[in-house]
Amino acid sequence: xxxxxxxxKYLFRKEGQNVTLSCEQNxxxxxxxxxxxxxxxxxxxxxxxxIVNDFQKGDIAEGYSVSREKKESFPLTVTSAQKxxxxxxxxxxxxxxxxxxxxxxxxxxxxx
Amino acid sequence: xxxxxxxxxxxxxxxxxxxxFTCSFPSSNFYAxxxxxxxxxxxxxxxxxxxLNGDEKKKGRISATLNTKEGYSYLYIKGSQPEDSATYxxxxxxxxxxxxxxxxxxxxxLQVKP
Numbered sequence: 001x002x003x004x005x006x007x008x009k010y011l012f013r014k015e016g017q018n019v020t021l022s023c024e025q026n027x028x029x030x031x032x033x034x035x036x037x038x039x040x041x042x043x044x045x046x047x048x049x050x051i052v053n054d055f056q057k058g059d060i061a062e063g064y065s066v067s068r069e070k071k072e073s074f075p076l077t078v079t080s081a082q083k084x085x086x087x088x089x090x091x092x093x094x095x096x097x098x099x100x101x102x103x104x105x106x107x108x109x110x111x112x
Numbered sequence: 113x114x115x116x117x118x119x120x121x122x123x124x125x126x127x128x129x130x131x132x133f134t135c136s137f138p139s140s141n142f143y144a145x146x147x148x149x150x151x152x153x154x155x156x157x158x159x160x161x162x163x164l165n166g167d168e169k170k171k172g173r174i175s176a177t178l179n180t181k182e183g184y185s186y187l188y189i190k191g192s193q194p195e196d197s198a199t200y201x202x203x204x205x206x207x208x209x210x211x212x213x214x215x216x217x218x219x220x221x222l223q224v225k226p
Binding site (some may be wrong): 003031033035041042043044045048055056058059063090094097098099100101102103104105 | 116141144146149154155158159161172201203212213214215216217218219223
């Protein structure tokens with residue numbers, strides 16, 4: 001089945017540790033996105049990539065890093081510089097013809 | 113940061129009621145407006161992608177309109193059913209060309225009581 005796979009679904013991390021969230025797609029989409037959701041807030045854009053080996057900062061990129069070495073993969077690293085990393089993270093890819101986003105099931109990160 | 117606002121924040125209706133909600137976005141440099149439905153414990157799914165002023169789209173009992181000149185879109189649900197209960201998100205893309213940057217509103221959460 002084609003889709004977006006995020007892992008892990010739940011992740012616990014100690015303060016000061018970096019953690020990487022995985023996002024893989026087999027839809028052959030060029031563009032991929034990372035969003036963050038906090039309680040009572042909408043989805044906020046962290047980073048996006050329109051093509052392999054290129055990515056742009058979103059509105060809340062500080063404390064995060066990404067790479068896009070392969071079309072199907074767009075991992076997000078939450079670094080120790082991110083002041084409030086506990087949140088729900090959603091990855092998406094975008095279909096070129098319709099522009100629709102296809103989302104993964106999300107990863108919930110909790111910093112202890 | 114571009115401002116995309118949705119109202120109301122939440123809505124409770126009875127089964128069979130019709131309802132509508134609003135998405136407001138910047139009226140300049142419009143490229144596209146998306147609507148998504150996000151059910152609990154599932155991934156958001158696309159409802160509509162709208163690009164032209166005056167566009168009206170329909171999927172079953174759900175329809176949407178778009179006014180790019182004044183910067184708003186309405187989502188209508190006719191005869192709400194319990195399975196319509198979800199959070200409805202709109203997302204705006206601005207720019208003269210497809211920058212690819214989708215900015216979401218905070219969503220409208222709909223609860224339909226049987």
